Structures are given as structure tokens and as C-alpha cells.
Amino acid sequence: MQPQQVSILGSTGSIGVSTLQVIEINPERFSVFALSCFQNTDLLFEQCQKFKPSFAVVADEQKYAEFKERLQNAGLNTELLSGVEGLETIAKHEQVDQVMAGIVGAAGLQPTLAAAQAGKRVLLANKEALVMSGKLFIDCVAISGAELLPIDSEHNAIFQCLPTGTQGIEKILLTGSGGPFRTTPTEQLAHITPEQACHHPNWDMGKKISVDSSTMMNKGLEYIEACWLFDVECEQIEIVVHPQSIVHSMVSYTDGSVLAQMGNPDMRTPIAHAMAWPERTTSGVQSLDFRSIVGLEFEAPNEKHFPAIRIAREAYQAGGVASIVLNAANEIAVEAFLQKQISYTGICGVVEETLQANINGHETELDGILAVDKETRRIALEVIQKESGYNEASTG
Ligand SMILES: NC(=O)c1ccc[n+]([C@@H]2O[C@H](COP(=O)([O-])OP(=O)(O)OC[C@H]3O[C@@H](n4cnc5c(N)ncnc54)[C@H](OP(=O)(O)O)[C@@H]3O)[C@@H](O)[C@H]2O)c1
Numbered sequence: 001m002q003p004q005q006v007s008i009l010g011s012t013g014s015i016g017v018s019t020l021q022v023i024e025i026n027p028e029r030f031s032v033f034a035l036s037c038f039q040n041t042d043l044l045f046e047q048c049q050k051f052k053p054s055f056a057v058v059a060d061e062q063k064y065a066e067f068k069e070r071l072q073n074a075g076l077n078t079e080l081l082s083g084v085e086g087l088e089t090i091a092k093h094e095q096v097d098q099v100m101a102g103i104v105g106a107a108g109l110q111p112t113l114a115a116a117q118a119g120k121r122v123l124l125a126n127k128e129a130l131v132m133s134g135k136l137f138i139d140c141v142a143i144s145g146a147e148l149l150p151i152d153s154e155h156n157a158i159f160q161c162l163p164t165g166t167q168g169i170e171k172i173l174l175t176g177s178g179g180p181f182r183t184t185p186t187e188q189l190a191h192i193t194p195e196q197a198c199h200h201p202n203w204d205m206g207k208k209i210s211v212d213s214s215t216m217m218n219k220g221l222e223y224i225e226a227c228w229l230f231d232v233e234c235e236q237i238e239i240v241v242h243p244q245s246i247v248h249s250m251v252s253y254t255d256g257s258v259l260a261q262m263g264n265p266d267m268r269t270p271i272a273h274a275m276a277w278p279e280r281t282t283s284g285v286q287s288l289d290f291r292s293i294v295g296l297e298f299e300a301p302n303e304k305h306f307p308a309i310r311i312a313r314e315a316y317q318a319g320g321v322a323s324i325v326l327n328a329a330n331e332i333a334v335e336a337f338l339q340k341q342i343s344y345t346g347i348c349g350v351v352e353e354t355l356q357a358n359i360n361g362h363e364t365e366l367d368g369i370l371a372v373d374k375e376t377r378r379i380a381l382e383v384i385q386k387e388s389g390y391n392e393a394s395t396g
Pocket of ligand 1: 037041101103127
């Protein structure tokens with residue numbers, strides 16, 4: 001059997017690097033067809049030297065010419081592309097079997113959608129793409145016959161706990177660690193620094209998802225992702241805080257059974273699962289040693305401490321373009337926090353205020369989604385400028 005050809009959107013990120021590690025230990029199953037980065041051409045170059053892909057994409061067009069010369073000087077035959085068109089090309093190329101959607105944020109929407117339209121196996125890490133495009137994305141998968149396999153550890157766990165579909169389900173229990181500030185007094189949250197927020201207790205991830213995990217906006221986005229991925233009512237999805245990140249999510253059935261998927265917190269497990277499905281393969285992750293686990297705790301999330309969960313749930317329930325606005329406003333707010341322009345608690349403040357701006361548009365067409373995303377970013381930046389008082393007011 002020929003190895004499956006894999007394109008990795010965002011190969012220089014945390015998910016991308018983990019995907020390459022899984023491919024490296026499974027050379028008979030998987031082969032790298034294409035790699036991509038935004039600006040980190042140094043790492044992309046190292047990856048090209050090692051994996052010799054047919055294509056590489058530098059999304060930032062300004063870096064294209066310099067990188068092309070570098071590839072040529074190294075005698076590599078990798079064809080170089082750039083921009084969104086380049087990303088779409090490697091996502092839908094006829095020789096590609098699987099596409100890892102590992103770009104962070106809205107930038108991943110178009111190539112991920114292109115992979116779905118082309119009927120590929122889509123390994124969905126880029127939850128923002130599904131949050132933004134919901135019905136359009138799911139319809140696209142249904143029409144093309146693409147295989148949509150979740151990479152988020154929680155959704156991958158739920159998928160594994162649904163061996164016969166959603167018949168007989170009582171609820172889905174979407175777990176989350178609660179992040180680094182679960183026990184921080186709520187009144188101290190305003191003083192959290194970007195360095196503290198980027199340091200997750202259990203997972204090693206990119207900056208944006210680390211901040212989202214700490215505010216639990218990541219759980220809010222995952223709630224929306226789960227509503228689209230699984231055929232259940234959104235009221236059947238319950239968020240449960242589980243600080244140890246050993247149970248990655250659970251499904252509770254009407255007969256009282258609860259199925260849980262467990263494992264060490266390492267993204268190579270869901271990546272290997274989704275890439276090899278319906279078979280199993282090695283991931284390089286050690287299996288759990290139950291004798292060394294001291295305890296597994298579960299609790300309800302405190303939505304006063306973590307308002308992002310409520311904000312995301314309300315955005316999904318509002319329907320229309322609200323989830324697109326939620327996502328774009330959050331991306332802008334997180335970036336402003338990382339740049340120290342707003343305080344930590346200002347992130348949710350900016351998102352809520354932007355959601356109140358009554359942005360209109362069409363959520364069922366790509367152009368409409370992109371227009372709402374763009375308009376939201378403009379408004380969120382205005383909110384940040386107007387309300388830089390979030391920072392001053394909260395940091396004194
Ligand atoms: N990390 C995890 O453990 C984890 C777990 C579950 C889900 N996810 C999801 O997976 C996605 C990726 O997360 P991550 O932690 O791997 O992020 P990351 O480490 O920040 O990597 C992001 C990747 O996207 C590329 N990228 C950034 N902006 C881009 C743009 N405008 N155009 C094209 N490419 C761009 C980056 O390229 P450069 O390196 O050149 O900047 C990098 O390759 C996110 O949606 C996240 O929610 C991640």
C-alpha cells in the first residue's frame with residue numbers, strides 16, 4: 001500500500017510539528033506532500049530539508065522571493081507557492097489524501113474549506129474555521145464526501161466515544177483543564193500578564209490558543225465546534241472542568257453508561273488517531289500509568305470567573321453572524337492583550353462590546369463570512385482604542 005500523501009497547513013506551529021513527528025515514525029503509512037508557514041521560514045527550511053515535500057507555501061508573500069532562492073541554493077526540488085492561493089493549492093491538490101488544518105485563527109478558513117470542497121480527509125485542528133463558517137463547512141463536507149476528523153483532543157475523544165453514532169446519547173461532557181488561573185481570585189485576573197497567560201499547566205501550544213485556554217474562550221469555541229460536529233442539541237453539551245487533562249471528554253448514554261477517552265495530554269495521540277482512522281497506529285506518546293495518577297477531579301466551570309463560556313454559548317444561540325463576530329473580536333482582543341494594549345479581563349470586555357455592535361452579513365457564503373470578519377476586526381480595534389481605559393481602569 002502506498003503511503004497517504006499529507007499536506008500540512010501550518011507545519012511550523014505546534015500542531016504542525018506534532019503532525020510531522022507522527023509522520024516520521026510512520027513512514028510506511030504517511031508521506032509529506034506539502035508544508036506551509038506564515039513567516040517562520042527558518043523552521044520551514046529545516047522541515048523542507050528533512051521531509052523533501054513536493055510543495056511548500058510561505059503565506060506571507062513578502063518572504064517568498066528570499067525563501068525561493070534559499071531552496072534553490074540548497075538544491076531542493078520543492079516547488080514554492082505563496083499567499084492564500086498557494087495554501088488552497090496544497091489543500092486541494094489531486095495527489096493529496098489528507099490535509100492537516102493546523103493554521104491558527106481565521107487565516108485557516110479558506111484553505112481548510114478548499115480541502116473540504118475537494119473531498120479530502122480533513123484533520124481539523126483549526127476550530128476557528130468551523131466556528132466561522134459552521135453550516136457552509138458542514139454542507140460542503142456532505143456534498144464533497146470529505147472525511148472530517150477532529151483533532152482537538154476533546155472532539156477527537158468524543159468521536160472515539162461515539163462508536164455507533166449519537167443514538168441513545170444523554171449528553172456530551174466536554175472537558176477543559178480550567179487553565180492556569182482556575183484558582184486565581186477573580187479580582188486579581190486583571191493583573192495577569194501575557195507571559196503568565198501563555199504558560200499552560202498541561203499543554204504546550206501556540207500563544208493564541210494558550211491565552212484562549214486561560215480565559216476558557218477556547219472552551220467556548222470548542223462548544224460551538226462540538227455543536228457543528230456532533231448530531232446533538234446544543235443543550236446536550238455540558239462543559240466540565242477537569243484540571244488534570246487526563247480524561248479528554250466523555251459521552252453519557254441514556255442507560256447510565258459513560259464512555260471516556262483518556263491519555264497523556266499530548267496532541268500526537270489525537271493526530272495519530274485521526275490520520276490512521278479507522279485503524280490505529282503508533283504516536284510516540286507513552287500510555288497512561290494508572291498507578292501514578294494521584295486523582296482525577298471534576299467540577300462545574302465558574303462562569304463569573306470565566307465569562308467567555310457564556311459569551312460563546314450566547315453567540316452560538318444567537319445564530320446568524322454572531323459566531324463570526326465572536327471569533328474575529330476574540331482574535332483582535334487576544335492580540336491586543338499580547339501587545340499589552342489591553343488588560344487580561346479586557347479580552348472578554350472587547351469581545352462583548354463588539355458583539356453588541358449589531359454587525360450584519362451573510363453567514364452562509366464565503367464572501368459574506370470574510371466581509372463580516374473584516375468589519376468585526378475594524379470595530380474591535382475601534383473598541384480597543386476607545387476603551388484603552390480597560391487597561392488603565394483595571395491596572396490602576
Ligand atoms: N497546539 C495545540 O495543542 C492545539 C490543540 C488543539 C487545537 N489546536 C488548534 O490548532 C490550530 C493551530 O494551533 P497551534 O497551537 O499549532 O498554533 P501555532 O503554534 O501558533 O501555529 C500556527 C501555525 O499557523 C501559521 N500561521 C499563522 N498565521 C498565519 C497566516 N496568516 N497565514 C498562514 N499561516 C499562518 C503559523 O506560521 P508561522 O510559524 O510562520 O507563524 C504556524 O505554522 C489553532 O486553531 C488551535 O486552536 C491547537
